[in-house]
Amino acid sequence: MSNSTVRAIVTDIEGTTTDINFVHKVLFPYAHSKLPDFLRANADIPAVAEQIDAVRSEMGAPDATLEAVIAQLLHWIETDQKITSLKALQGMVWADGYQRGDFKGHLYSDVAPALRQWKDLGKALYVYSSGSVQAQKLLFGYSDAGDLTPLFSGYFDTHIGHKREATAYQRIVAELDLPPAAVLFLSDVIEELDAAKQAGMQTLQLVREGTQPGNTHACVTRFDEIAL
Numbered sequence: 001m002s003n004s005t006v007r008a009i010v011t012d013i014e015g016t017t018t019d020i021n022f023v024h025k026v027l028f029p030y031a032h033s034k035l036p037d038f039l040r041a042n043a044d045i046p047a048v049a050e051q052i053d054a055v056r057s058e059m060g061a062p063d064a065t066l067e068a069v070i071a072q073l074l075h076w077i078e079t080d081q082k083i084t085s086l087k088a089l090q091g092m093v094w095a096d097g098y099q100r101g102d103f104k105g106h107l108y109s110d111v112a113p114a115l116r117q118w119k120d121l122g123k124a125l126y127v128y129s130s131g132s133v134q135a136q137k138l139l140f141g142y143s144d145a146g147d148l149t150p151l152f153s154g155y156f157d158t159h160i161g162h163k164r165e166a167t168a169y170q171r172i173v174a175e176l177d178l179p180p181a182a183v184l185f186l187s188d189v190i191e192e193l194d195a196a197k198q199a200g201m202q203t204l205q206l207v208r209e210g211t212q213p214g215n216t217h218a219c220v221t222r223f224d225e226i227a228l
């Protein structure tokens, strides 16, 4: 058992556990190519219809045709918008890709061993990503290190709030029922770390290849440099 003050760890995905290139060069293009036909085929399924209506609402166009909705979604993918309805629909499309073996969820080689070690030390592990909870479970469930979902106690997406807003982190610590200072947030993005720190959480920046280190949060380049 560890004596560290950290009792729970909340990790970002893109740029933290996972190469940004996997998200931008594999997942986003896959969604871009498959989403139009997925929507045309499944628009009447209630879970899909609900997200299509949410897109219309986000567009401020309640009567938008399905083709207009598709065009909007493709534009949001191209411009990497973190819009909850887009993220939900992407998760549905990626499910097919993972299940068919078109790709596996990329994890840096240091991630799975560290997660297992932290879990063995009694730390509760959570994910917080702009990707939907379904997309998070798929990435860790079909990861290139195997199914890591049993390691996690919970998942948060933009339903809890946006990642650059302190209120999202306040809600997460309330859900965890822990003092904020007992929760460590890991991310590559300074604005996310700033928001988590503002909520009272401990923070660490992951400086993976291509990430610019900041000077307001402690930095590591790999999960195995994190001593708990």
Ligand SMILES: CSCCC(=O)C(=O)COP(=O)(O)O
Pocket (backbone or CB within 6 Å): 012, 013, 014, 015, 023, 027, 082, 087, 128, 129, 130, 131, 132, 135, 136, 139, 163
């Ligand atoms: C959950 S895998 C897909 C990640 C994603 O869609 C995304 O927008 C990345 O967001 P993050 O908050 O992990 O940087």
Ligand SMILES: [Mg+2]
Pocket (backbone or CB within 6 Å): 012, 013, 014, 015, 016, 187, 188, 189
């Ligand atoms: Mg990130």
